[in-house]
Amino acid sequence: MISIKGLVKKYNQTLAVKHLDLEVPAGEFFGFLGPNGAGKTTTIKMMAGLLKPTAGTITLGGFDITQDPVSAKSLLGYIPDRPFIYEKLTGREYLQFIADLYAVDSALAEERTEQFLEFFDLSDFSDELIEGYSHGMKQKLIISGAIIHDPKVVVVDEPLVGLDPKGARQVKQLFLDLCRKGVTVFMSTHSLGIAEAMCHRIGIIQKGEVVALGSVEELRNVAQNAHGDLEDIFLEITGDIELPSIVASLQTPAG
Numbered sequence: 001m002i003s004i005k006g007l008v009k010k011y012n013q014t015l016a017v018k019h020l021d022l023e024v025p026a027g028e029f030f031g032f033l034g035p036n037g038a039g040k041t042t043t044i045k046m047m048a049g050l051l052k053p054t055a056g057t058i059t060l061g062g063f064d065i066t067q068d069p070v071s072a073k074s075l076l077g078y079i080p081d082r083p084f085i086y087e088k089l090t091g092r093e094y095l096q097f098i099a100d101l102y103a104v105d106s107a108l109a110e111e112r113t114e115q116f117l118e119f120f121d122l123s124d125f126s127d128e129l130i131e132g133y134s135h136g137m138k139q140k141l142i143i144s145g146a147i148i149h150d151p152k153v154v155v156v157d158e159p160l161v162g163l164d165p166k167g168a169r170q171v172k173q174l175f176l177d178l179c180r181k182g183v184t185v186f187m188s189t190h191s192l193g194i195a196e197a198m199c200h201r202i203g204i205i206q207k208g209e210v211v212a213l214g215s216v217e218e219l220r221n222v223a224q225n226a227h228g229d230l231e232d233i234f235l236e237i238t239g240d241i242e243l244p245s246i247v248a249s250l251q252t253p254a255g
Helices: 040-047 069-074 091-101 106-119 135-147 165-180 192-198 216-223 230-238
Strands: 002-011 014-024 029-033 055-060 076-079 153-157 184-188 201-206 209-214
Touching: 002 040, 014 040, 014 201, 014 209, 029 040, 029 165, 029 192, 040 055, 040 153, 040 184, 069 076, 076 135, 091 106, 091 135, 106 135, 135 153, 135 165, 153 165, 165 184, 165 192, 192 230, 201 216, 201 230, 209 216, 209 230, 216 230
Parallel strands: 029 184, 029 201, 076 153, 153 184
Antiparallel strands: 002 014, 002 055, 201 209
């Protein structure tokens, strides 16, 4: 469903993404992990059509995001790490506006709007302006808008930021249900415990290159760590095992 071949993104003389090759089939929950600055968000923005690759191709459901962006984006639900939202709309108006952008049938759009509002406990606030919503409420609304058109691919960058425990569980359950329907979920996150519990496969990117790819068990083999959790495996693969302490230097002797 997602096919990335020879993907390169260059900023001046800096290679942010280096000849990335990746295939993610329909119905897979794929975790995309890496240290800060590794190239995760740059890759995701190219997948969403927000950045133009320097070289290489990205196809979603067989449509090239550069050559046929309208067809590719019609299959895509994109949830960025720093989303923009129209705060002068009500929650209901926002979802109906997004549905209109994707030409969702009006009756179906209304039905799905009510379903999402109820699922995320937003019904009581649906006719209030979004500017009065909490961060977590806005995040729920953005996630709802990203999938209201029934996409075949969901690309999400840090989906659980700002959510309370119930909201986080709702979002996790929603993504798992989408995968069971055959939707491909491509998720970048620093929440390694969530990635370990939910993802079928995980790719670890470092300095613009995928340095490890596979299930958690396969990554354990790569890291030669048979019993470690994903955090241990990640740190070993990325070479960040030794974490120096600065606490001693911050301590002031009692005088």
